[in-house]
Amino acid sequence: xxxxxxxFLAIMAAAVTLVGFLTIPLVLAIPIPGVxxxxxxxxxxxxxxxxxxxxxxxxSILAIxxxxxxVLLMMSWIMFLNNVIAALIVELIVWLLFxxxxxxxxxxxxxxxxxxxxxxxxxxxxxxIGGEYLGQLLAxxxxxxxxxxxxxxxxxxxxxxxxxxGKELNKAGILKTA
Amino acid sequence: MFSGIDRPRQxxxxxxxxxxxxxxxTLGLALGQPLNLYLFMASLALLYLVAGYGRxxxxxxxxxxxxxxxxxxxxxLAGDSVAGSLMTLGRIALVGLSxxxxxxxxxxxxxxxxxxxxxxxxxxxxxxxxxxxxPVLASEMQRIREAMTIRGVRFHWTNxxxxxxxxxxxxxxxxxxxxxxxxxxxxTRGFSLSERGTVYKPVRWRLKxxxxxxxxxxxxxxxxxL
Numbered sequence: 001x002x003x004x005x006x007x008f009l010a011i012m013a014a015a016v017t018l019v020g021f022l023t024i025p026l027v028l029a030i031p032i033p034g035v036x037x038x039x040x041x042x043x044x045x046x047x048x049x050x051x052x053x054x055x056x057x058x059x060s061i062l063a064i065x066x067x068x069x070x071v072l073l074m075m076s077w078i079m080f081l082n083n084v085i086a087a088l089i090v091e092l093i094v095w096l097l098f099x100x101x102x103x104x105x106x107x108x109x110x111x112x113x114x115x116x117x118x119x120x121x122x123x124x125x126x127x128x129i130g131g132e133y134l135g136q137l138l139a140x141x142x143x144x145x146x147x148x149x150x151x152x153x154x155x156x157x158x159x160x161x162x163x164x165x166g167k168e169l170n171k172a173g174i175l176k177t178a
Numbered sequence: 179m180f181s182g183i184d185r186p187r188q189x190x191x192x193x194x195x196x197x198x199x200x201x202x203x204t205l206g207l208a209l210g211q212p213l214n215l216y217l218f219m220a221s222l223a224l225l226y227l228v229a230g231y232g233r234x235x236x237x238x239x240x241x242x243x244x245x246x247x248x249x250x251x252x253x254x255l256a257g258d259s260v261a262g263s264l265m266t267l268g269r270i271a272l273v274g275l276s277x278x279x280x281x282x283x284x285x286x287x288x289x290x291x292x293x294x295x296x297x298x299x300x301x302x303x304x305x306x307x308x309x310x311x312x313p314v315l316a317s318e319m320q321r322i323r324e325a326m327t328i329r330g331v332r333f334h335w336t337n338x339x340x341x342x343x344x345x346x347x348x349x350x351x352x353x354x355x356x357x358x359x360x361x362x363x364x365x366t367r368g369f370s371l372s373e374r375g376t377v378y379k380p381v382r383w384r385l386k387x388x389x390x391x392x393x394x395x396x397x398x399x400x401x402x403x404l
Contacts, residue, residue, distance in 0.1 A: 003303075004361040010307035063304070067308045071305075
């Protein structure tokens with residue numbers, strides 16, 4: 001990976017972190033499991049799609065998520081794990097289906113899947129930690145499913161928007177995609 | 179670490195902050211009784227106060243306190259017991275407390291400490307950029323909104339065309355421009371990923387780190403006894 005690519009992914013990670021800081025406090029007080037993934041999903045999809053569009057290598061989405069996770073690690077390692085586990089699952093799925101981000105469908109799938117996958121990642125971390133949060137997640141599976149659906153729809157809409165913006169900027173010569 | 183956070187005059191070594199933060203959250207989550215959790219947090223708050231993190235704690239809890247009270251209140255109204263609601267309140271406060279030693283670390287110091295510890299330069303550089311540019315991007319968003327106001331654009335979040343044309347596109351263009359400029363700046367300063375980096379001002383461990391570490395070990399011992 002070139003220095004230029006790393007800088008771009010780091011800037012995207014900063015934008016993802018900023019989006020998280022702005023949107024997550026809005027829903028922090030709502031006691032619905034998985035609700036924190038919903039308001040940021042659109043922007044996560046958009047920014048991750050742009051990141052993968054510019055740096056079309058396996059690991060682009062993981063790099064953005066891990067950098068965002070490293071900033072969140074300053075507050076809690078649980079948030080770091082949520083981000084990294086979700087991104088690892090995304091990268092695995094994309095690698096198994098497309099072997100990389102060369103196709104636009106791969107970018108759409110990877111960027112769109114990330115936000116909803118943070119909910120099952122949260123479940124995995126909750127299993128590891130235990131406590132009442134796991135009970136909350138399992139007590140209302142329909143609500144968790146609803147949050148998954150909402151995050152999925154917004155995530156894919158964001159990824160679609162990201163691809164559209166990317167194409168427009170590529171035509172204008174601003175974003176050079178591989 | 180983050181803009182607007184008051185830093186103590188002599189912050190802890192970034193690695194010490196990382197270890198303290200990790201252990202605070204891990205041990206706090208393992209405590210099952212509200213009384214034990216609150217005793218653990220009170221001891222740590224006292225330790226951080228003595229270590230010079232009083233202003234940082236006030237700042238963190240001013241932001242987090244309201245959220246913690248609302249979440250715990252909602253949990254109580256939803257039928258949770260008093261002990262359960264107190265535990266919820268305590269766990270949110272614990273996240274705030276665990277963040278205190280790390281969010282006050284200066285990004286440059288963290289980057290230097292990581293390089294000294296043998297962390298790959300690619301990670302140290304990327305992390306430094308990510309942390310540094312969160313407030314920069316926030317101000318960029320503000321600028322875009324101000325530019326819209328000056329031009330008389332009546333921006334509505336509900337109007338998707340406005341959001342796309344007047345906010346998202348300019349913001350993405352700014353992100354790309356910043357990224358290109360920064361990459362150019364890094365390259366022209368001779369930054370290379372292939373060579374081992376040197377640290378201009380090495381971050382050193384001090385007596386304060388050792389003293390806080392020992393006091394922290396005492397708090398952990400107390401928590402384990404509980």
